[in-house]
Amino acid sequence: MISLWRIFWLEVVALVRSWTAPILVVASLGWMFAANFVLVTDATDEGKREMLVLYGLGGVFALLVVAVLASSTGAVASERESKRLQLTQVRPVSAFAVAWGKFLALAAVAASVLAFPCAALIVSSGFSERRCSHVYRPLLESPREEALKMYDAYMADPETSPMVKKAGRAVILRILEQRAKDHYQTVRTNETASWTFPGFHDWSHANPLVEPSARFRFSNAYNMRDEVRGAIAANGFFGAVSNITQTAVTVPLHLCQRGWDHDVLSFTNVGGNPVMLRPRQDVELLVPADSFAWNVFRSYVAMASILALMAAFGVFLGTALSRPVALFVAFVSLIVVEMGPSVAEQYPDSLETDAIDRFGLSVVRAVGACAKPPSALSPLPSLAADDCVEAKDALGAFAVDFVLAPIVLSILSALVMRRKT
Amino acid sequence: MxxxxxxxxxxxxxxxxxxxxxxxxxxxxxxxxxxxxxxxxxxxxxxxxxxxxxxxxxxxxxxxxxxxxxxxxxxxxxxxxxxLGYLPELSYLHPFLTARETLMYYAGLCNLPRRVARERTDQLLEMVKLSDVAARAVGGFSKGMARRVALASALIGKxxxxxxxxxxxxxxxxxxxxxxxxxxxxxxxxxxxxxxxxxxxxxxxxxxxxxxxxxxxxxxxxxxxxxxxxxxxxxxxxxxxxxxxxxxxxxx
The missing domain is CATH 3.40.50.300 (P-loop containing nucleotide triphosphate hydrolases)
Known part of the structure; x- marks a missing residue:
């Protein structure tokens, strides 16, 4: 335990005395300050908050990702290359303690540096009185279930390409699953569409003084600038929709009458044109939660956890490879993890059926699947939209990204370290 | 035997x-x-x-x-x-640590309690005649001084x-x-x-x-x-x- 603490202490001292950590703190705070003047907003509080979170805090986070990868890949690699690692390895210290101590130091320094811009965001932006919202989506069958239902009709459809029909069932189901995720629902004039939100009725009875909101993202079928008009009803709550753009519409719901026993939210189109939306992504029920400051704190936990995972990954790469190679691999992996899933999702169906392209897609999907736990939670877009980063998600990210995955990576680092000696 | x-x-x-x-x-x-x-x-x-x-x-x-x-x-x-104590051919010290911190670091790796580590550090710094510069970063030491720090750190675990x-x-x-x-x-x-x-x-x-x-x-x-x-x-x-x-x- 003493040796672990000493390895941790040495790495922290190295990061502080080499000016890495102080420079990052100054750069982070400087950018958060400059963002108030550099970023152009739509002059509303919401617009300013969105820009500050996405590009202010987001910029700092990107900077820290680069800094953490650069430092962590060198933590073991540069010590090995300078032969200082030998002096540690001849002491009664386990290789795991070396890897774990270095990881903890890098994670602690990254978390400390990130705390400054997060605190600056709360203090300087004046948003601390704002409330974030829990976000609920309607209960729908899973994309997989919908894909299975679509399969027979798709195969029987004469317009389906013969090349696609030759592909395996798994490939076709994957194509259909993607279509199901993007499935649009059309609501014509004077039509009503309904979606179920389980537990909404019980919640509204338990919280009679709290008024929820509904959020829609409409896509008009013919003209993006057509006005959308409609009425929303949800278990005794009502709201009116009226907008002239296709951006998200958040409608406060006011309690008008009691006694409905439904978990249903419905939208009636009273505009002149049909409207389209994707129920899985475009219909949300918002319930007021706690303050912006608490939301920043939970986002901070999630972001610090992601940085910790990067640190553990960097230490592992630096243990196995020389520093330049480790750094290169780290950044390539980061790019694949960030861009791979969207590339895979946007691939045309015909290419999905080509053997070579399918191999490339499989690799991208495999990398995406491996990186799923860390990237499953994206705190910045939620924070920017005032959506609540749920405590269980933040804790889950902490457990997986800060504890479990780094333990596994540190064990692997230790094995490689012993193997390399 | x-x-x-x-x-x-x-x-x-x-x-x-x-x-x-x-x-x-x-x-x-x-x-x-x-x-x-x-x-x-x-x-x-x-x-x-x-x-x-x-x-x-x-x-x-x-x-x-x-x-x-x-x-x-x-x-x-x-x-x-x-x-075991080991003095390599070149000293390989951490340049940003002071002489005292270097010895305390290696004492920690030998799992010595803090009090014992301090005592031995003081003794060894005295022995290798570096007590006067114990608070200076070893990165600025001459080759001979760095060698003496490395020797002291090899001896820290007795x-x-x-x-x-x-x-x-x-x-x-x-x-x-x-x-x-x-x-x-x-x-x-x-x-x-x-x-x-x-x-x-x-x-x-x-x-x-x-x-x-x-x-x-x-x-x-x-x-x-x-x-x-x-x-x-x-x-x-x-x-x-x-x-x-x-x-x-x-x-x-």
Missing amino acids: EEPIVKLEKVSKTFRDFWLRPTVEAVDGLDLEVRRGEVFGLLGPNGSGKSTTIKMMLGLLAPSSGKISLFGLPPHAKAARAK PELLVLDEPTSGLDPVSTKEVKTLVKALAKKGMTVLTTSHLLADSEDICDRVMILNHGKSAAEGKVSELGESLEEFFLAKVGSGDDFALADFLA
């Missing part, structure tokens, strides 16, 4: 390239024993396999074949390493076996004499010392027994007192005098 502290049996080390083809046979079937309380010198010309042998003893390199034991344990065993790789490398004559005196004093107190050196006069002064390595094999082994001639003459007789060096022909 007491078990030797260091024991190498038929140890070989072959370095290989990326395709696993052998490139260098650094050590070839070496047998070696270091007994408790002796000062053992491992001598040899450059490339004779001294450093490779020491690295294998310390568990920093795995032997290709043969068996190595340190205090009767495998070299990477924590219990064996707890009794090792039973001290492995010194070229201990007087980079030291001025006064410091060299001090190191030799220190090694003799440590040996008198019962510490086992294993040292390598190119400076045969130094080895002659401090070693009880030596082994001369040449091309990874033991060329000779014995007590210094029983050599019957100076260590230099003995050494040159075993590994070649160097008279056949072709520089003169080249220059002519």
Whole structure:
């Protein structure tokens, strides 16, 4: 335990005395300050908050990702290359303690540096009185279930390409699953569409003084600038929709009458044109939660956890490879993890059926699947939209990204370290 | 008879390239024993396999074949390493740490409690005459001062076996004499010392027994007192005098 603490202490001292950590703190705070003047907003509080979170805090986070990868890949690699690692390895210290101590130091320094811009965001932006919202989506069958239902009709459809029909069932189901995720629902004039939100009725009875909101993202079928008009009803709550753009519409719901026993939210189109939306992504029920400051704190936990995972990954790469190679691999992996899933999702169906392209897609999907736990939670877009980063998600990210995955990576680092000696 | 502290049996080390083809046979079937309380010198010309042998003893390199034991344990065993002090050929210090912090760091790696670590740090800084500059970063130290810090950090865990790789490398004559005196004093107190050196006069002064390595094999082994001639003459007789060096022909 003493040796672990000493390895941790040495790495922290190295990061502080080499000016890495102080420079990052100054750069982070400087950018958060400059963002108030550099970023152009739509002059509303919401617009300013969105820009500050996405590009202010987001910029700092990107900077820290680069800094953490650069430092962590060198933590073991540069010590090995300078032969200082030998002096540690001849002491009664386990290789795991070396890897774990270095990881903890890098994670602690990254978390400390990130705390400054997060605190600056709360203090300087004046948003601390704002409330974030829990976000609920309607209960729908899973994309997989919908894909299975679509399969027979798709195969029987004469317009389906013969090349696609030759592909395996798994490939076709994957194509259909993607279509199901993007499935649009059309609501014509004077039509009503309904979606179920389980537990909404019980919640509204338990919280009679709290008024929820509904959020829609409409896509008009013919003209993006057509006005959308409609009425929303949800278990005794009502709201009116009226907008002239296709951006998200958040409608406060006011309690008008009691006694409905439904978990249903419905939208009636009273505009002149049909409207389209994707129920899985475009219909949300918002319930007021706690303050912006608490939301920043939970986002901070999630972001610090992601940085910790990067640190553990960097230490592992630096243990196995020389520093330049480790750094290169780290950044390539980061790019694949960030861009791979969207590339895979946007691939045309015909290419999905080509053997070579399918191999490339499989690799991208495999990398995406491996990186799923860390990237499953994206705190910045939620924070920017005032959506609540749920405590269980933040804790889950902490457990997986800060504890479990780094333990596994540190064990692997230790094995490689012993193997390399 | 007491078990030797260091024991190498038929140890070989072959370095290989990326395709696993052998490139260098650094050590070839070496047998070696270091007994408790002796000062053992491992001598040899450059490339004779001294450093490779020491690295294998310390568990920093795995032997290709043969068996190595340190205090009767495998070299990477924590219990064996707890009794070990190592001074590498170059000091390899962390430049941003002060002399005191460096010793406290290595004391921590030896799991010494903080109070004990402080006491030993003070004693060792006094011993290597660096108490006055204990709060200065070692990155600004001269080679000799850095060497003394490295020597002190090798001694911080009160090792039973001290492995010194070229201990007087980079030291001025006064410091060299001090190191030799220190090694003799440590040996008198019962510490086992294993040292390598190119400076045969130094080895002659401090070693009880030596082994001369040449091309990874033991060329000779014995007590210094029983050599019957100076260590230099003995050494040159075993590994070649160097008279056949072709520089003169080249220059002519």
